[in-house]
Amino acid sequence: QLQLVESGGGLVEPGGSLRLSCAASGFTFNAHYMSWIRQAPGKGLEWISYITGSGRTIYYADSVRGRFTISRDNAKNSVDLQMNRLTAEDTGVYFCARQIAVAGFDRWGQGTLVTVSS
Amino acid sequence: QSALTQPASVSGSPGQSITISCTGTSGDIGDYNYVSWYQQHPGKVPKLLIYDVSNRPSGVSSRFSGSKSGTTASLTIYGLQAEDEADYYCSSYSTSTTTYVFGTGTKVTVL
Numbered sequence: 597q598l599q600l601v602e603s604g605g606g607l608v609e610p611g612g613s614l615r616l617s618c619a620a621s622g623f624t625f626n627a628h629y630m631s632w633i634r635q636a637p638g639k640g641l642e643w644i645s646y647i648t649g650s651g652r653t654i655y656y657a658d659s660v661r662g663r664f665t666i667s668r669d670n671a672k673n674s675v676d677l678q679m680n681r682l683t684a685e686d687t688g689v690y691f692c693a694r695q696i697a698v699a700g701f702d703r704w705g706q707g708t709l710v711t712v713s714s
Numbered sequence: 715q716s717a718l719t720q721p722a723s724v725s726g727s728p729g730q731s732i733t734i735s736c737t738g739t740s741g742d743i744g745d746y747n748y749v750s751w752y753q754q755h756p757g758k759v760p761k762l763l764i765y766d767v768s769n770r771p772s773g774v775s776s777r778f779s780g781s782k783s784g785t786t787a788s789l790t791i792y793g794l795q796a797e798d799e800a801d802y803y804c805s806s807y808s809t810s811t812t813t814y815v816f817g818t819g820t821k822v823t824v825l
Contacts, residue, residue, distance in 0.1 A: 641760065641803050643814035655812045691759065698807045700750030700765035707759065
């Protein structure tokens with residue numbers, strides 16, 4: 597069945613880097629836009645970035661542009677998020693989500709926790 | 715990319731109907747019909763309830779209904795049930811900025 601499984605979260609010091617990965621299965625991966633969305637502890641949802649099915653078009657939220665890079669490997673059915681120059685404000689659960697074009701996020705992974713602290 | 719505005723909390727008794735508002739701007743909700751709604755139970759993953767303002771994915775109860783007027787979108791839950799107690803988030807896509815923005819979130823309590 598359809599599955600999205602994130603990995604790569606953990607504890608990192610301020611200024612450090614982390615790479616998250618999302619493994620997809622159960623659907624035609626290259627037919628879907630994919631997003632990363634995060635949720636700080638006890639807070640709301642924040643969209644971070646999305647990538648089109650071909651990987652040719654990418655967009656970022658202002659809060660991460662220039663620090664985070666999204667990419668996908670359609671041969672491996674995976675989408676990654678490279679996060680650099682991390683700060684405490686980047687702490688939270690990071691979800692990967694499948695999109696219905698630009699209409700919404702119809703499937704979500706379980707999330708992976710990123711903690712930025714010294 | 716300011717967050718869309720939702721009421722912090724809404725409550726109702728079982729069987730009643732409640733409406734959650736989501737206020738944006740002409741740059742997001744006002745100009746586009748890419749509004750979606752999500753339900754999130756504590757410690758759980760968000761679930762898509764509504765997309766494109768008023769469309770329900772298959773498997774979502776018809777008790778959930780979405781609409782929009784001007785720069786405000788709304789989610790109505792009919793026949794409130796105990797299992798509806800959760801956090802609800804709206805979201806809008808803007809083709810001009812090519813970004814998404816989420817609402818501040820609303821905690822629904824079933825009395």
